[in-house]
Amino acid sequence: MRAPQAASSRFTSAPYVLVAPLALVLVVFFGIPLVLVVVVSFFDLDKFDIIPTFVLTNYSELLSSPLTYTLYAKTLKYALIVWAITLVIGFTVSYFLVFHVRSILWQMGLFLLCTVPFWTSNVIRMISWIPLLGRHGLLNQSLIALGLADHPLEFLLFSDFSVVIAYVHLFSLFMIVPIFNSMARIERTVIEAAVDGGASRFRVITDIVIPLSKTGIALGSIFVIALVMGDFFVVKVMSGGQSASVVAAMSNEIAILQYPPAAANAVCLLTIVTLMVAVIMRVVDVRRELSG
Amino acid sequence: MAKRATGGRKITRRQLLKGAVATAAAVAGSRVSGVPTVWAQNIKDIKLVQAGGSYSAIIDIGRQATKDLGFQVEMQTGAHDALLNRFVTQPNSVDIADMEYFFLYQLVPRGVLHSIDLKKYKWWDKVVPIFTKGEYPDGRKVSRQGTLPYKVQYVDGPDSNRFAKGPTQWATAIPTVYNADTLGIRPDLVKRPIEHWHELLNPEFKGRSAILDVPSIGIMDAAMAIESRGDIKYGDKGNMTKEEIDKTIKILIGAKKSGQFRAFWTTFDESVNLMAAGEVVIQSMWSPAVTAVRARGIPCYYVPLKEGYRAWASCIAPMRHLTGLKLDAAYEYLNWYQSGWQGGFIAKQGYYSSVPETARKFMTEDEWGFWYDGKDAKSDIKDPYGTLMEKAGQKRDGGAFWERMGKVACWNTLMDENRYMVRKWNEFVSA
Numbered sequence: 043m044r045a046p047q048a049a050s051s052r053f054t055s056a057p058y059v060l061v062a063p064l065a066l067v068l069v070v071f072f073g074i075p076l077v078l079v080v081v082v083s084f085f086d087l088d089k090f091d092i093i094p095t096f097v098l099t100n101y102s103e104l105l106s107s108p109l110t111y112t113l114y115a116k117t118l119k120y121a122l123i124v125w126a127i128t129l130v131i132g133f134t135v136s137y138f139l140v141f142h143v144r145s146i147l148w149q150m151g152l153f154l155l156c157t158v159p160f161w162t163s164n165v166i167r168m169i170s171w172i173p174l175l176g177r178h179g180l181l182n183q184s185l186i187a188l189g190l191a192d193h194p195l196e197f198l199l200f201s202d203f204s205v206v207i208a209y210v211h212l213f214s215l216f217m218i219v220p221i222f223n224s225m226a227r228i229e230r231t232v233i234e235a236a237v238d239g240g241a242s243r244f245r246v247i248t249d250i251v252i253p254l255s256k257t258g259i260a261l262g263s264i265f266v267i268a269l270v271m272g273d274f275f276v277v278k279v280m281s282g283g284q285s286a287s288v289v290a291a292m293s294n295e296i297a298i299l300q301y302p303p304a305a306a307n308a309v310c311l312l313t314i315v316t317l318m319v320a321v322i323m324r325v326v327d328v329r330r331e332l333s334g
Numbered sequence: 335m336a337k338r339a340t341g342g343r344k345i346t347r348r349q350l351l352k353g354a355v356a357t358a359a360a361v362a363g364s365r366v367s368g369v370p371t372v373w374a375q376n377i378k379d380i381k382l383v384q385a386g387g388s389y390s391a392i393i394d395i396g397r398q399a400t401k402d403l404g405f406q407v408e409m410q411t412g413a414h415d416a417l418l419n420r421f422v423t424q425p426n427s428v429d430i431a432d433m434e435y436f437f438l439y440q441l442v443p444r445g446v447l448h449s450i451d452l453k454k455y456k457w458w459d460k461v462v463p464i465f466t467k468g469e470y471p472d473g474r475k476v477s478r479q480g481t482l483p484y485k486v487q488y489v490d491g492p493d494s495n496r497f498a499k500g501p502t503q504w505a506t507a508i509p510t511v512y513n514a515d516t517l518g519i520r521p522d523l524v525k526r527p528i529e530h531w532h533e534l535l536n537p538e539f540k541g542r543s544a545i546l547d548v549p550s551i552g553i554m555d556a557a558m559a560i561e562s563r564g565d566i567k568y569g570d571k572g573n574m575t576k577e578e579i580d581k582t583i584k585i586l587i588g589a590k591k592s593g594q595f596r597a598f599w600t601t602f603d604e605s606v607n608l609m610a611a612g613e614v615v616i617q618s619m620w621s622p623a624v625t626a627v628r629a630r631g632i633p634c635y636y637v638p639l640k641e642g643y644r645a646w647a648s649c650i651a652p653m654r655h656l657t658g659l660k661l662d663a664a665y666e667y668l669n670w671y672q673s674g675w676q677g678g679f680i681a682k683q684g685y686y687s688s689v690p691e692t693a694r695k696f697m698t699e700d701e702w703g704f705w706y707d708g709k710d711a712k713s714d715i716k717d718p719y720g721t722l723m724e725k726a727g728q729k730r731d732g733g734a735f736w737e738r739m740g741k742v743a744c745w746n747t748l749m750d751e752n753r754y755m756v757r758k759w760n761e762f763v764s765a
Contacts, residue, residue, distance in 0.1 A: 089443075089750075090440065090443045090444055091444075107757070109757065109760055109761045109764065112761075112764050113760070113764055116764060172607065172611075173611070176611050176613055177611070177612065177613050178611055178612050178613075179611075196541060199613075200596060200597050200613075278547070278600065279604075282544075282596060282597025282598060282599075282608075283547040283597055283598030283599060283600060283763065284590070284595065284597065284598060284763065285763070285764065286760055286763040286764035290760075290763070291760040291764075293415070294549055294756050294759065294760055295753075295756060296415065296419065297414070297415030297418070297419075297549075297756075298415075298418075298549075298550070298748065298752050298753070298756055299418065299419065299422060299440065300753055300756070303753075
């Protein structure tokens with residue numbers, strides 16, 4: 043009677059001990075701060091102090107302001123456009139690497155090549171667009187020299203166009219890596235069987251490659267959408283400060299010590315991003331696919 | 335003095351510091367005139383951390399102070415908003431707050447700063463009267479719009495968290511660098527004289543003008559332009575009412591939608607690049623940024639305008655958590671700060687010192703003539719690192735010290751309605 047009990051208790055405690063360090067780190071550095079943000083979002087503030095009470099003014103002000111909806115619409119617009127473009131790029135590049143490059147060595151070499159731009163910092167990669175796209179930039183000068191334009195194209199820089207370009211440049215890799223990973227695990231024999239059975243290349247893609255890369259697509263989408271939704275620096279620099287984002291508004295609030303409204307804003311953003319991720323997870327059961 | 339008379343044995347910490355500073359090298363490990371070795375050692379171990387903007391918390395100043403004072407001064411830099419947040423939420427992580435004057439509105443009521451006893455500060459009577467009295471030397475009052483340093487210069491007593499109505503013995507902070515800001519233009523592309531702030535909104539420069547994307551400062555530049563155009567007469571540009579903010583933002587949104595602005599900039603480098611690349615021909619700018627454009631061989635002019643300048647001023651103050659030897663070291667540092675070396679250093683970058691007469695000792699006659707007196711440079715003017723700033727024969731834009739600082743229209747500030755203002759500004763940026 044005693045022996046099995048001792049054995050079973052030893053067996054059940056082991057996993058808990060194993061996850062304890064990670065759980066502890068998450069609780070201390072993620073859980074507690076997050077709870078604090080939620081708590082502060084219900085605080086009130088006067089000119090100099092944050093008053094620990096329970097008010098809903100931060101939320102009611104946020105939700106009743108048309109500005110909030112403009113900002114979310116703008117940020118969502120960027121997220122969707124960037125998601126669509128990076129998805130096409132990520133899928134195409136991965137497809138090429140996995141199915142058209144035969145040698146593993148070349149495959150790895152080209153894959154590493156995709157990461158080359160990431161050897162410099164985010165900021166440098168973004169700022170370098172400015173001399174290229176500017177009014178007197180390389181691109182405009184070339185267009186004029188070639189006679190393709192008679193005056194500099196202004197929309198190239200400090201516009202939605204330049205913001206999207208910078209995002210795509212910065213975040214494509216986050217789409218390529220997971221898709222590449224899941225495509226690389228597709229059994230070649232399945233595709234061979236399909237081809238032998240007379241399937242066209244298009245049908246192979248739609249019926250085999252896409253369904254089997256769902257995990258990668260889902261993971262990549264989560265990365266890209268979360269990154270765009272949480273950004274304010276790229277928007278600020280690439281739009282020349284002329285376009286705002288949810289986080290930029292938050293940072294303006296923090297700059298003047300308005301923590302409670304900023305916290306309320308953060309909670310809303312977090313809720314929306316979590317919902318988006320939940321939808322993606324609902325469409326693709328990432329966990330099952332990963333373990334399978 | 336009185337304390338010294340009570341006997342050589344009862345030496346104050348402050349005097350001790352002085353002795354130790356003078357003989358910093360010799361002191362270590364030996365006894366000097368009855369000073370216990372351990373105290374002298376303590377001074378060497380002291381480290382003051384100063385946190386401020388990149389334009390004032392300069393590493394060279396920290397190095398020179400460390401050399402001259404015998405204790406260590408470490409400089410840390412940050413952006414405005416990061417600094418303000420740090421002083422409020424982690425006051426103990428900083429020893430010397432280096433900030434713009436309008437920070438004091440937030441910091442003094444919160445009690446994070448040590449009130450400075452002016453009896454222990456030796457330059458106060460030599461400080462430019464803009465700070466000490468809110469006046470020009472000829473007795474004229476300086477503009478009260480925005481945070482005129484004088485309005486937040488004094489508190490009622492030690493440890494008081496309330497601003498005093500007039501001068502007292504207790505200062506909130508010691509003024510350091512300041513300047514008068516205006517519009518920078520590309521004379522080669524503008525091709526005509528610019529005399530008023532409203533040119534910023536002139537459709538002639540559609541798609542080629544820019545303003546600063548720091549809400550509290552950007553809105554003041556906008557207000558200068560709007561008032562100059564005659565659309566709104568502000569009660570106080572530095573403390574707008576909600577209606578004034580609404581009207582201002584409405585005009586700005588209109589201008590933005592019609593494509594007036596090429597960009598809103600946040601950092602020094604952005605403003606230099608916009609101008610140098612010709613993306614923008616007229617914009618609000620900082621003095622050294624104008625020089626930086628010119629240093630690339632591109633003409634840029636810091637225009638003196640009829641309506642005057644938007645001024646700003648920085649200051650330093652010890653944090654309230656300092657006590658004992660460390661607080662004494664902080665006073666020693668404040669006195670060193672305005673003894674001239676720092677003033678000479680920053681003058682060569684285009685900023686003014688609050689005690690110009692000590693700064694002058696650390697400048698050549700020619701440098702003083704160029705930066706402060708508005709005279710033609712007799713030889714090439716260089717920055718503290720030896721980089722060419724202006725060629726011989728040039729004159730400072732706007733002229734002499736009082737010609738520039740004497741025409742201040744308003745001061746950088748944080749408004750009472752700043753929560754509302756920031757929300758409106760966000761609307762403008764996202765419009």
